[in-house]
Amino acid sequence: MTALPASPAEFRPNAPGRLIRLSFERTRIEIKTFFRAPDQVFFTFLLPVLFVVIFSTIFSGEIEGPPGAKKVEFSQYFVPGMIASGIVSATFASLAMTIAVEQHDGLLRRLSGTPLPRSAYFAGKVGLALFTAFVIVVLILAIGVVFYGVSLPTDPKKWGVFAAVFFLGVSACSLLGIAYTRLIRSSSSAAAIVQPPYLVLQFISGVFLQYSQVPPFLKVVAAIFPLKWMVQGLRYVFLPDWVAVDDYGGEWQVERVLLVLGIWLAVSFVLARVFFRWNRGYSG
Amino acid sequence: MTAAVSARGVRKRYGDFEALRGVDLEIEPGEVFALLGPNGAGKTTFVEILEGFRARSGGEATVLGVDPERGDLVWRSRLGIVLQSAGFFEQLTPDEVVSHFATFYPNPLDPRRVVDMVGLADKRSSRCKDLSGGQKRRVDLAMGIVGDPELVFLDEPTTGLDPQGRRQLWDVVREFARLGKTIVLTTHYLDEAEQLADRVGVIINGQLVEVGTPREIGGRERALARVTFALTGNLAGRPLPETGAETVSKNGRVTITTATPTAVVTALARWAEANGEPELPALAVSRPSLEDIYLAMVEAADGQADHKGSDA
Numbered sequence: 157m158t159a160l161p162a163s164p165a166e167f168r169p170n171a172p173g174r175l176i177r178l179s180f181e182r183t184r185i186e187i188k189t190f191f192r193a194p195d196q197v198f199f200t201f202l203l204p205v206l207f208v209v210i211f212s213t214i215f216s217g218e219i220e221g222p223p224g225a226k227k228v229e230f231s232q233y234f235v236p237g238m239i240a241s242g243i244v245s246a247t248f249a250s251l252a253m254t255i256a257v258e259q260h261d262g263l264l265r266r267l268s269g270t271p272l273p274r275s276a277y278f279a280g281k282v283g284l285a286l287f288t289a290f291v292i293v294v295l296i297l298a299i300g301v302v303f304y305g306v307s308l309p310t311d312p313k314k315w316g317v318f319a320a321v322f323f324l325g326v327s328a329c330s331l332l333g334i335a336y337t338r339l340i341r342s343s344s345s346a347a348a349i350v351q352p353p354y355l356v357l358q359f360i361s362g363v364f365l366q367y368s369q370v371p372p373f374l375k376v377v378a379a380i381f382p383l384k385w386m387v388q389g390l391r392y393v394f395l396p397d398w399v400a401v402d403d404y405g406g407e408w409q410v411e412r413v414l415l416v417l418g419i420w421l422a423v424s425f426v427l428a429r430v431f432f433r434w435n436r437g438y439s440g
Numbered sequence: 441m442t443a444a445v446s447a448r449g450v451r452k453r454y455g456d457f458e459a460l461r462g463v464d465l466e467i468e469p470g471e472v473f474a475l476l477g478p479n480g481a482g483k484t485t486f487v488e489i490l491e492g493f494r495a496r497s498g499g500e501a502t503v504l505g506v507d508p509e510r511g512d513l514v515w516r517s518r519l520g521i522v523l524q525s526a527g528f529f530e531q532l533t534p535d536e537v538v539s540h541f542a543t544f545y546p547n548p549l550d551p552r553r554v555v556d557m558v559g560l561a562d563k564r565s566s567r568c569k570d571l572s573g574g575q576k577r578r579v580d581l582a583m584g585i586v587g588d589p590e591l592v593f594l595d596e597p598t599t600g601l602d603p604q605g606r607r608q609l610w611d612v613v614r615e616f617a618r619l620g621k622t623i624v625l626t627t628h629y630l631d632e633a634e635q636l637a638d639r640v641g642v643i644i645n646g647q648l649v650e651v652g653t654p655r656e657i658g659g660r661e662r663a664l665a666r667v668t669f670a671l672t673g674n675l676a677g678r679p680l681p682e683t684g685a686e687t688v689s690k691n692g693r694v695t696i697t698t699a700t701p702t703a704v705v706t707a708l709a710r711w712a713e714a715n716g717e718p719e720l721p722a723l724a725v726s727r728p729s730l731e732d733i734y735l736a737m738v739e740a741a742d743g744q745a746d747h748k749g750s751d752a
Contacts, residue, residue, distance in 0.1 A: 167546040169513030181543050185532070192531035192567070262523065269491065269521035270587065271513040272544045 169271050175279075178272065182280025187287055200250065204242035204292045205299060211238065211364075212304040219366075221398045228395060231304035235296060236390035237363035242292040243325050244358075244383055247285040249350050251333035255281065256346040259337060259433070268434035278334060278428060285330040286323075293322065306394075314393045317410055321389035324417035328382050331424035338431035357383045367403040382420045389413040442505050444469045444591050444622040445490060449499035452485050452646075459485045461646040462499065467639075469590075472613070472623045474637035474654075476630070478738055482646040483626045484595065490624070491521055491593055504591055517545055520589030522580050524596050530569035534560045537568065538582045545587035557615070558582045559608045573600040581609060585616065592616060594625035598632060610635055630730045642734065644741040658733035665701040669694055669708065670722040674715050681711040693722075701725050 168174070191197055208231075215230040258264050267277060300306030309315060333350075340346050358364060360374040361384035370378065378384040391399065392408035400408045445467035452460040460482045467473045477483045488494040489501060492508035492515075501508055506515045529537045534555050542548035555564050558578040563571060568579060577600055584592060594613070598606040613636055617623055627633055633640050634654040642650045642657070650657055671678070671692045680687060685698035698704045705725065712720050728736075 167514055167517055169517065178543065181540065185536075185540050188536075189529065189531045261528075263528070265493065266523055266583070269493070269516065269519070269523070270541060270544045271517040271546075273513060 170273055170275075175273060175276055178276035179279030179283065182272075182276050183283025183287075186280045186284035190284060190288070200246065200288055201292060201295060203245060204238060205295055207241070208235070208238050208296050208299050208304075212300070219399075221396070222401075225398045226396060228399060229305060231300060232306050232394060233366070233391075233399070235300045235306050236394045237361075237387050238296050239293050239390050240325070240361075240383060240386040241358055241363045242296060243289045243322070243386065244329050244354060246289040246292050247326050247329035248333040248336065249354050250288070251281050251285055251330055252336045252340065252350045253346045255334060255337045256340040256350075257343045259340075260343040264434045274429075274432070274434070278331065278432075281334060282327055282330040285333075286326050289322070289326045309393050317389060317414075318393045320414055321386055321393075321417065324414065324421055325382060325386040328417060328420040328424045331421070331428040332382075335424060335427035335431040338433065357381055360384075361387050362403070363387060382417055385413045385416045385420075389417070443467060443502070444471065445473075445501075445503050445624060447486075447490070447499065447501045450486065450489060450496050450501055451498035452482070452489065452494070453497040459646055460489075460496070463643070463646075463648045465641060465648060465651065467622060467624060469622050470617075470620045472617045472636055472638050473625070474633035474640045475624070475626045475643060476628075476633055476640060476734060477626075477643035481643045483643050486643065487593060487595060487624065487626055491519070492516075517587060518590045520584040520587055520592040522584035522592065522594045522597055524599070528568055528576065528579075530567065532568055533565050534568065534571075534579050534582065535564045537579060538586050541583045542586045547588055548586050549588045551582075551586055554582045554586045557585075557612055559605070574602060574605045577601055578605070578609070581612060585612075589621065591622040591624070594623065596626055596628065598627070598629065606632070630734055634730050640730075642737055644738055649737060649741060654730055657730070658737055663728050663733070664697045664699055666724075666726050666728075667696045667698060667701050667704050667708070668722070668724050668726075669720040672721045674717045675712060675721070678715055681707055683707055 211234045212231040215234065217230050218227040219230065219233055221227060255264075297306070297308065301308065309318070336350070340349050357378065360370055360378040361367075361381070362370055362378075363383070367375075367384075367387070375384075388404060388408065389410060391403070392410055392413070397408070400406060443466045445465065447463050447465045450460055450463045451458065463482075463486055475483050475487065485494065489496045490503050490508055492503075492511040495509055503511070504515065504518055506512075511519075529540075532540070535552065538555055539551040542551045542554075552564070555561065558581050560575060560578050560582070563575055568576065571579065577597065581594070581597060584594070597613070598609050601609060610632070613623060613625070617636075623636075625632075625636065637654060639651060640654050640657050641648050652658070671689065671694060676692070680689065680694065683696060683698070683704050685696050685700075685704055688695045688697075696704055705720075705723070708720055708723075712718070
């Protein structure tokens with residue numbers, strides 16, 4: 157505490173250094189708080205793990221490729237979808253529900269009474285989501301590799317795409333979850349409002365089935381949202397190229413995947429800024 | 441020096457209901473100001489407008505020279521807000537929460553010292569979820585003051601505290617007042633207002649009906665005193681002396697309401713002595729308490745409201 161007192165005029169609340177410092181501080185507190193509620197930790201990580209185990213057990217079989225091509229195990233096929241779904245669960249669904257609770261029990265009002273910048277609050281939420289999503293991805297991969305013969309990519313380029321899809325997907329879906337809280341009118345209704353769009357998108361984006369089985373008009377709907385593109389990008393990482401012919405009409409279109417997710421990141425940042433309210437009681 | 445808080449004709453309307461009907465108030469820097477009023481009178485609405493949590497429907501307001509509706513983060517850094525029953529950091533300890541809040545401010549106080557100040561030294565490492573209601577109120581206060589604010593809003597700071605806890609919190613408020621901070625508190629406890637506040641404002645039905653020091657509010661200083669004593673011993677059944685004041689004798693107990701209690705007591709003492717009773721039994725001289733004055737104001741205002749209601 158040797159810093160000289162700054163006069164109010166010198167205090168710049170949105171100075172880059174301060175934003176970075178507060179973003180890390182918020183992330184640290186979010187992660188600490190998260191891990192001190194063991195039931196929350198358990199269920200956050202249990203669901204994606206259960207999905208992998210159930211899917212890999214029920215659909216033990218192979219997908220036939222074109223003549224001469226190597227067959228693909230179902231477990232290998234579903235792992236990328238499970239990862240994408242796990243990311244959405246750790247980001248969009250989890251954040252929308254926890255923020256709704258914080259909004260309605262007054263915790264956000266408390267923060268909004270301080271000079272904490274809104275963007276640092278967002279950053280803390282995204283930081284927590286990055287962390288939990290990362291743990292989920294590691295868990296899914298570990299279980300897949302150890303128990304269900306899932307093979308990891310060897311091409312460094314594929315790992316690069318994996319990292320990019322992860323980062324863009326987590327950030328965009330976290331911010332969408334923050335914006336989505338605007339639709340939640342009470343904390344008790346949060347789950348009922350958050351789950352339906354997420355469940356529907358999982359089906360039409362080909363998380364639970366082969367994307368080629370999704371009816372064309374639903375594919376049009378799915379292509380609007382980020383989940384379909386995350387699944388597509390992650391399938392590129394884990395599957396041979398012939399699968400793209402069946403599922404995505406020829407190619408993986410990795411550049412397009414990254415472009416769409418990048419646009420979603422920008423859009424969701426704007427949506428979060430516009431729709432997020434510190435205080436549900438604020439009457440304008 | 442500009443006022444710490446300035447409100448002129450502040451109004452708030454919810455549909456057809458007018459929660460605030462034109463409130464004017466100036467609070468000077470360094471002043472401790474208490475807002476009293478029954479539930480639903482508009483106290484909280486008024487304070488939330490000053491805190492920038494609620495938009496007003498009309499009138500002008502500045503807090504530390506800034507319109508609360510345009511208050512930015514620099515302005516926030518100069519304010520401390522102690523909320524009533526807001527969401528809590530259940531999984532963190534008082535030390536962790538207060539240190540976390542300290543990072544938001546440009547020149548915070550030492551978080552550990554603040555935790556000591558509010559009397560949580562022996563609970564500093566317990567999870568907040570394991571604290572009692574009163575201990576949580578102390579954490580609330582610590583969060584509100586750790587930024588070393590110029591102006592502190594305290595919303596019913598001692599609700600749920602035991603008598604010892606209340607005194608400890610009062611000491612913290614006094615300490616802050618001594619450092620020249622401005623304090624605006626709402627309270628239901630009149631003794632709290634009397635103990636802490638330089639001035640008291642009473643809000644009833646969306647209007648500030650009285651502002652003054654706790655001593656003089658509602659004409660308390662000029663209010664008539666009450667002299668009471670018992671008609672026992674040698675005084676039983678004796679005719680009372682003429683004092684020129686309103687005298688009520690009931691169940692052997694006499695109450696005289698007077699502007700000159702000293703003269704009345706002197707006259708009574710002579711009369712008692714003449715009747716062979718050197719001590720007036722159970723003698724008491726009292727002024728109306730702040731509570732009496734306040735309740736009379738609330739009753740008067742309710743009467744007016746009823747009257748207006750019957751006109752409509």
